[in-house]
Amino acid sequence: MRRSVLKSSKIRESYIKYFENQGHVNEPSASLIPSGDPTLLFTSAGMVPFKAYFMGEQVPPSTRMTSIQKSFRTTDIDEVGDHKHLTFFEMLGNFSFGDYFKEESITYAWEVCTKVFGLNPDKFYITVHLDDDEAYDYWHHTIGIPIDRLYRYGNKDNWWGPAGEEGPTGPCSELHYDTGAVKGCGDLLSVDELTGYETLENEGKTVEWGLGCHPNCDNCERFVELWNLVFTQFYQDIDGQRTNLPSPNIDTGMGLERVTAVLQDKSNVYETDLFSPIINSIEDLTGSKYGGEESTDYSIRVVAEHGRAATFLIGDGVIPGNEGRGYVLRRIIRRAIRHGRLLGLTDPFMTVIARAVADNFGDIYPELLEQSNFISDVISNEEERFGLALQNGLPILENGFMTARKLLETRSSNSPIIELLNSEEVKIPDAILSRLIPVYEGLSKEDLKVLSGLEIFILYDTYGFPPELTAEICETHDFVADIDGFNKEMEAQRSVARNTDAFTGSMAIDGDIDSLDLPSTTFLGYEMTETETEVLAILTDNGAQPALNENETGKIVLADTVFYAEGGGQVGDKGYIKGPAGVFQVIDTKVLIAGITEHVGKVISGQIKISDAAICQIDLFHRQGTSTNHSATHMIHAALRDILGTHVKQAGSLVTADRLRFDFSHIGPMKAEEIQRTQRLVNEKVRSNLDLTVNESSYTDALAGGALAFFDERYGENVRVVSMSDNQSGERFSVEVCGGTHLSASGEIGTVLILGESGVGSGMRRVEAITGQQAESLMIAKFNLLDVIAAKFQSPVSELESRIENFMEERDSLRHSLENLQKEATRSQAEGLLEHVQDMGGIKLISTIVDANSVDELRTMCDSIRNAIHDVLIVLASNISGSPVVVVMCSDRAKEKGFRANDMALHLGKIIEGGGGGTSDFAQAGGKRTDLLPSVIDTSIEYIKAQL
Numbered sequence: 001m002r003r004s005v006l007k008s009s010k011i012r013e014s015y016i017k018y019f020e021n022q023g024h025v026n027e028p029s030a031s032l033i034p035s036g037d038p039t040l041l042f043t044s045a046g047m048v049p050f051k052a053y054f055m056g057e058q059v060p061p062s063t064r065m066t067s068i069q070k071s072f073r074t075t076d077i078d079e080v081g082d083h084k085h086l087t088f089f090e091m092l093g094n095f096s097f098g099d100y101f102k103e104e105s106i107t108y109a110w111e112v113c114t115k116v117f118g119l120n121p122d123k124f125y126i127t128v129h130l131d132d133d134e135a136y137d138y139w140h141h142t143i144g145i146p147i148d149r150l151y152r153y154g155n156k157d158n159w160w161g162p163a164g165e166e167g168p169t170g171p172c173s174e175l176h177y178d179t180g181a182v183k184g185c186g187d188l189l190s191v192d193e194l195t196g197y198e199t200l201e202n203e204g205k206t207v208e209w210g211l212g213c214h215p216n217c218d219n220c221e222r223f224v225e226l227w228n229l230v231f232t233q234f235y236q237d238i239d240g241q242r243t244n245l246p247s248p249n250i251d252t253g254m255g256l257e258r259v260t261a262v263l264q265d266k267s268n269v270y271e272t273d274l275f276s277p278i279i280n281s282i283e284d285l286t287g288s289k290y291g292g293e294e295s296t297d298y299s300i301r302v303v304a305e306h307g308r309a310a311t312f313l314i315g316d317g318v319i320p321g322n323e324g325r326g327y328v329l330r331r332i333i334r335r336a337i338r339h340g341r342l343l344g345l346t347d348p349f350m351t352v353i354a355r356a357v358a359d360n361f362g363d364i365y366p367e368l369l370e371q372s373n374f375i376s377d378v379i380s381n382e383e384e385r386f387g388l389a390l391q392n393g394l395p396i397l398e399n400g401f402m403t404a405r406k407l408l409e410t411r412s413s414n415s416p417i418i419e420l421l422n423s424e425e426v427k428i429p430d431a432i433l434s435r436l437i438p439v440y441e442g443l444s445k446e447d448l449k450v451l452s453g454l455e456i457f458i459l460y461d462t463y464g465f466p467p468e469l470t471a472e473i474c475e476t477h478d479f480v481a482d483i484d485g486f487n488k489e490m491e492a493q494r495s496v497a498r499n500t501d502a503f504t505g506s507m508a509i510d511g512d513i514d515s516l517d518l519p520s521t522t523f524l525g526y527e528m529t530e531t532e533t534e535v536l537a538i539l540t541d542n543g544a545q546p547a548l549n550e551n552e553t554g555k556i557v558l559a560d561t562v563f564y565a566e567g568g569g570q571v572g573d574k575g576y577i578k579g580p581a582g583v584f585q586v587i588d589t590k591v592l593i594a595g596i597t598e599h600v601g602k603v604i605s606g607q608i609k610i611s612d613a614a615i616c617q618i619d620l621f622h623r624q625g626t627s628t629n630h631s632a633t634h635m636i637h638a639a640l641r642d643i644l645g646t647h648v649k650q651a652g653s654l655v656t657a658d659r660l661r662f663d664f665s666h667i668g669p670m671k672a673e674e675i676q677r678t679q680r681l682v683n684e685k686v687r688s689n690l691d692l693t694v695n696e697s698s699y700t701d702a703l704a705g706g707a708l709a710f711f712d713e714r715y716g717e718n719v720r721v722v723s724m725s726d727n728q729s730g731e732r733f734s735v736e737v738c739g740g741t742h743l744s745a746s747g748e749i750g751t752v753l754i755l756g757e758s759g760v761g762s763g764m765r766r767v768e769a770i771t772g773q774q775a776e777s778l779m780i781a782k783f784n785l786l787d788v789i790a791a792k793f794q795s796p797v798s799e800l801e802s803r804i805e806n807f808m809e810e811r812d813s814l815r816h817s818l819e820n821l822q823k824e825a826t827r828s829q830a831e832g833l834l835e836h837v838q839d840m841g842g843i844k845l846i847s848t849i850v851d852a853n854s855v856d857e858l859r860t861m862c863d864s865i866r867n868a869i870h871d872v873l874i875v876l877a878s879n880i881s882g883s884p885v886v887v888v889m890c891s892d893r894a895k896e897k898g899f900r901a902n903d904m905a906l907h908l909g910k911i912i913e914g915g916g917g918g919t920s921d922f923a924q925a926g927g928k929r930t931d932l933l934p935s936v937i938d939t940s941i942e943y944i945k946a947q948l
Contacts (some may be wrong), residue, residue, distance in 0.1 A: 019066035027067040032316040042072040046093030047251040054168040056246040063099035083268035088309035090256040098247030129158040129171035154202030160230040175227040176215040184222035227254040281356035299339035306336035307353030319763025374647040393463030400428040453485020520595035525562040547609035555598040563589040569653030570740040575618040582606025625657025638734035639681040689747030709737040751775040830864035841948040847875040862889040875940040886925040
């Protein structure tokens with residue numbers, strides 16, 4: 001009997017239902033931005049949100065969990081366009097944290113595939129790791145997989161992880177579905193043959209594979225890898241060392257797109273209902289039909305896949321930029337736009353694709369609908385930016401760099417390169433061409449088809465062309481892009497930036513900190529402002545010291561401290577450490593190494609030595625300021641999300657005792673009205689005197705409870721959750737994971753004033769604000785300033801605005817009258833100059849010193865003279881604001897006689913110890929010596945006589 005075709009929504013539903021029946025808790029998909037794990041760029045697998053559970057850092061809500069996780073991988077971006085590669089995908093997974101292991105995991109996978117999905121058991125081929133006899137035996141003896149469909153592979157194919165530079169890892173077993181020998185590349189390799197090859201390859205030996213197909217074959221598409229069962233037994237650190245996890249775990253992953261293609265009897269993922277609505281929208285836009293010309297199909301797949309991926313990334317808060325996640329997003333959007341252009345789409349179109357994605361996935365992922373306007377704004381902005389980049393940069397690539405190389409192919413050995421490339425055919429701006437001449441001069445005949453790293457870098461740095469896009473365009477023109485050379489240019493630029501930003505004077509600690517064997521510092525500063533403690537270590541530029549004497553600077557490590565160490569954007573505490581024989585003034589507090597706090601400062605009296613019993617006291621005024629501004633930062637964050645939308649996410653902050661700075665994701669400048677609404681909302685909540693409470697919970701529980709977290713921070717098992725809530729209704733205004741110090745109620749903040757809003761990079765904005773006493777002082781200063789201005793205008797403050805408007809109107813009227821008088825004076829002076837015309841060999845010359853206030857006035861005089869006398873050469877000199885200025889204007893008749901205004905200006909400029917330049921019609925010169933202007937006039941006459 002023919003198996004019924006399942007819709008993707010039904011596949012999701014039946015999968016989750018099966019595992020819920022097996023005692024699994026369904027975990028909703030996490031964001032594509034990994035929370036609390038800076039080692040990962042994106043959530044790249046279903047297990048990423050559960051990483052802390054696998055590592056034993058946190059306790060999971062259940063030992064059995066399942067999910068359908070949004071995932072994104074960057075490795076296949078350039079391959080997208082064929083019919084199988086994807087960047088964004090959904091991963092079905094089931095997970096065990098010390099509960100069941102291999103037997104149950106294999107049984108569950110088999111039952112889902114053959115019973116829930118109804119796939120033919122005889123079409124499955126199973127793979128296991130070479131050394132995993134336990135999994136092999138269970139598949140064969142319990143499930144009943146024949147030996148000839150049970151293959152062993154080495155580390156390359158059947159060892160998983162870690163996802164990133166470090167993390168959980170282990171052997172895996174895969175379920176491959178046989179789509180038929182007609183899609184294969186030959187007879188199947190026997191199990192024994194494959195095991196022999198894999199064993200040798202796993203030992204690092206060179207293997208010459210024989211002909212034959214197998215489940216992990218790269219030469220054909222007979223087998224579809226449906227499900228990967230990872231038996232997570234180890235943790236691999238950043239050095240590649242593996243240690244046993246506290247308990248073995250299960251991590252499985254099955255790509256929704258692949259299984260949907262199999263269950264819907266489609267030849268590839270793009271024909272499933274996951275993509276068909278998106279492709280339909282592209283067909284409507286372009287008039288092209290999918291399934292016809294292969295080049296058209298390729299571009300349609302790029303637009304569909306990248307459009308889907310970009311929509312999900314933006315929905316989770318990623319903004320196009322030049323680094324990290326933002327660069328990946330920019331890259332896929334721009335690649336989609338270019339393929340849209342290849343399909344004939346010259347107008348913006350990506351928002352249409354984004355809407356199709358939101359319509360198709362909005363029921364499953366409501367954030368796509370909630371953020372639809374923001375997603376459209378981000379994409380429209382990027383599409384506009386890239387449209388300009390293509391408009392300006394594509395001609396440089398195709399009509400500049402590539403044309404230059406084609407001309408160089410025809411160059412004779414004696415002809416200068418600069419003359420050849422200055423032709424009208426080569427569209428390279430002079431400033432860029434001058435940088436490339438050394439590159440072109442060194443090209444061999446073989447290099448003419450290789451675009452240099454410098455050229456690729458110029459396209460990227462000047463025109464915003466991703467190097468991958470440049471490489472793709474090169475390929476269509478039979479050129480090769482030197483990406484390695486581009487990377488060297490990028491690194492050279494970064495080195496310059498690093499050297500520019502470098503600073504000296506930091507306190508270098510010689511010696512190995514670890515050798516001091518210091519325990520973790522106990523922080524007591526949430527509950528108290530002063531405590532007794534012990535001095536454990538003293539560090540200076542010269543390393544560890546037994547003591548510090550008066551006026552000596554250094555860093556002190558204490559057993560316990562009330563000093564908050566700089567972190568989460570909040571600056572470190574200040575204060576004093578008082579020992580039995582001296583006082584150390586703390587000017588900053590930082591983290592020395594993980595878990596250990598250093599107190600930076602100077603001994604202001606006596607001596608502080610190791611093992612001293614001491615009292616540490618923070619500066620209460622400074623702590624009050626930082627706590628006030630930190631609490632206000634949370635309130636501004638919440639208000640921005642309320643006013644601008646929930647796409648707003650923290651991108652950084654600086655909290656000092658005097659002011660605060662908050663960076664956040666947002667596509668464009670805030671309107672003045674939005675800034676005012678944000679400030680108004682914050683101050684309303686301040687006046688409401690919201691309760692500020694702090695609770696500890698697991699990081700996962702905090703996120704599940706709605707807390708916001710800063711994605712690029714690494715959090716431990718337990719975190720502090722700072723909440724601001726109405727003390728009567730209990731309604732929460734702000735909930736964030738935060739380790740900083742705070743007030744106990746919002747009313748303690750006083751007043752919040754937003755000083756301004758600005759951009760700090762693509763898709764990132766910054767607000768700066770002050771609070772409390774600082775805000776009060778600013779308002780007093782502004783009121784005082786208003787009083788001073790009102791007094792100067794002899795007007796009450798209430799009427800000051802209209803008085804200033806009247807003043808400005810009077811000023812503009814007077815300025816206009818003055819300009820008219822100046823123009824009339826200039827015309828009159830020009831008419832007077834007509835009486836001083838000299839006839840120099842058929843050229844009418846006016847060369848004299850005049851009064852002028854600007855170069856524009858000099859030019860106006862020249863224009864007036866030329867309108868009266870057509871065949872004229874004019875040299876006017878003037879002292880303008882203490883500087884000598886000379887202008888030269890040549891008529892067509894003068895140019896026929898061989899005179900050029902730019903040549904004359906250059907010559908005359910040297911007389912006044914300066915230079916000059918311009919065009920052959922009009923040029924100007926400047927210098928230092930106003931006293932030599934008469935010599936300029938004399939020299940101009942001699943210059944003309946000599947030329948004639």
